[in-house]
Amino acid sequence: MDSFKVVLDGPAPWGFRLQGGKDFNVPLSISRLTPGGKAAQAGVAVGDWVLSIDGENAGGLTHIEAQNKIRACGERLSLGLSRAQPAQSKPQKVQTPDKQPLRPLVPDASKQRLMEDTEDWRPRPGTGQSRSFRILAHLTGTEFMQDPDEEHLKKSRGRYLVVLGHAYHPEEFVCSQCGKVLEEGGFFEEKGAIFCPPCYDVRYAPSCAKCKKKITGEIMHALKMTWHVHCFTCAACKTPIRNRAFYMEEGAPYCERDYEKMFGTKCRGCDFKIDAGDRFLEALGFSWHDTCFVCAICQINLEGKTFYSKKDKPLCKSHAFSHV
Numbered sequence: 001m002d003s004f005k006v007v008l009d010g011p012a013p014w015g016f017r018l019q020g021g022k023d024f025n026v027p028l029s030i031s032r033l034t035p036g037g038k039a040a041q042a043g044v045a046v047g048d049w050v051l052s053i054d055g056e057n058a059g060g061l062t063h064i065e066a067q068n069k070i071r072a073c074g075e076r077l078s079l080g081l082s083r084a085q086p087a088q089s090k091p092q093k094v095q096t097p098d099k100q101p102l103r104p105l106v107p108d109a110s111k112q113r114l115m116e117d118t119e120d121w122r123p124r125p126g127t128g129q130s131r132s133f134r135i136l137a138h139l140t141g142t143e144f145m146q147d148p149d150e151e152h153l154k155k156s157r158g159r160y161l162v163v164l165g166h167a168y169h170p171e172e173f174v175c176s177q178c179g180k181v182l183e184e185g186g187f188f189e190e191k192g193a194i195f196c197p198p199c200y201d202v203r204y205a206p207s208c209a210k211c212k213k214k215i216t217g218e219i220m221h222a223l224k225m226t227w228h229v230h231c232f233t234c235a236a237c238k239t240p241i242r243n244r245a246f247y248m249e250e251g252a253p254y255c256e257r258d259y260e261k262m263f264g265t266k267c268r269g270c271d272f273k274i275d276a277g278d279r280f281l282e283a284l285g286f287s288w289h290d291t292c293f294v295c296a297i298c299q300i301n302l303e304g305k306t307f308y309s310k311k312d313k314p315l316c317k318s319h320a321f322s323h324v
Helices: 063-071 131-140 150-155 197-204 256-263
Strands: 002-009 016-021 026-033 049-053 076-083 161-163 166-168 188-190 193-195 219-222 225-228 246-249 252-255 280-283 286-289 308-310 313-315
Touching: 016 063, 049 063, 188 197, 193 197, 246 256, 252 256
Parallel strands: none
Antiparallel strands: 002 076, 016 026, 026 049, 049 076, 161 166, 188 193, 219 225, 246 252, 280 286, 308 313
C-alpha cells in the first residue's frame, strides 16, 4: 500500500464522496469524484482508503462522524490516503500438452446457412455430390450415415444431392415457399421444411417494434421486444443505444448522459446525483441523501426528527432559535 497526503484549499464543496466507516465494518474510502473538482485535481482517486482527516486517525470514525469532520474543515482539508499498488505477477511456465490430432469445431447446424462459391464445385466420384452438400453433411452429423434408398440410387442416372438424410435430384431440391432451386445457394431448415433465405426471412424473421419491418440483420432485444439497431435510439440525441445502459421516461428510452442531464435529481446537501437504490428524502422543497439531511450548525442527522428551517437550511430544535 502507498500512503500519501493531500491538502485541499477551501471552501467546500471538496468534490468527493465517502463510503464505509466503523458502523459499516468497512474502512472509509473514496466512492465518487466530481470531474474537475478539487479532490480530482489533487490526485485523489476512487477507491483510495482514508487514513486520517485533518490529522485525526479515521479508523475509528463512523460514516457520519467522518462527514461531520470534513464539514468542519472550512478553509483547508487535509487527508491522509492509502492506495493499493497493482500486483506484479511472475511469468509462469506454460506446459505444452502432448500433441493430439486436432478435430474441427462444428457449430450448431439447426439453422446453418451455407454459401458456397459455384466456381469451387467438384463432383465426388461415385455420387456426384457437390462440395456444398458434403459440408452440410459434416455439419449435420450425417456424413457417416448410409445414403438413403441405395438400391434406388444405383438405378438412377446423373447427379443427386443428399441433404439432411434425404436424396434429391438437383432440380427437385427447391424452396418449399417459392419453388426456387437451391442446389448452389444458401438455405434454412425449419420444422422439416426447406426455405431460401428471402422466404425464410419473410416467414420467420421477427418484426421491428418501431418500423414494423422484418429484421434480417443485426437485432436488438429490449423491453421484451425486438428492434433494428438503428431504430432503438435515445429520444434526445437519437444515438443507437445498442448494449449501453438506458433509462425510460414517459415511455421513451434515454441514454444515461441525456437522462441525467434532463431528469437527474441531485442531493441538496452534497450536490451529487441520487442514484437508483440510494436512500433519500424530500424536505424544504429539495431532495437529500438520508445521510446529508443534517443540522446546518451542529451536523446532527435530522432524518425522522423534528426540524426547523432558516434560509432553506435545516436546523435542529436546539439551534433553530439560537443566535449562532
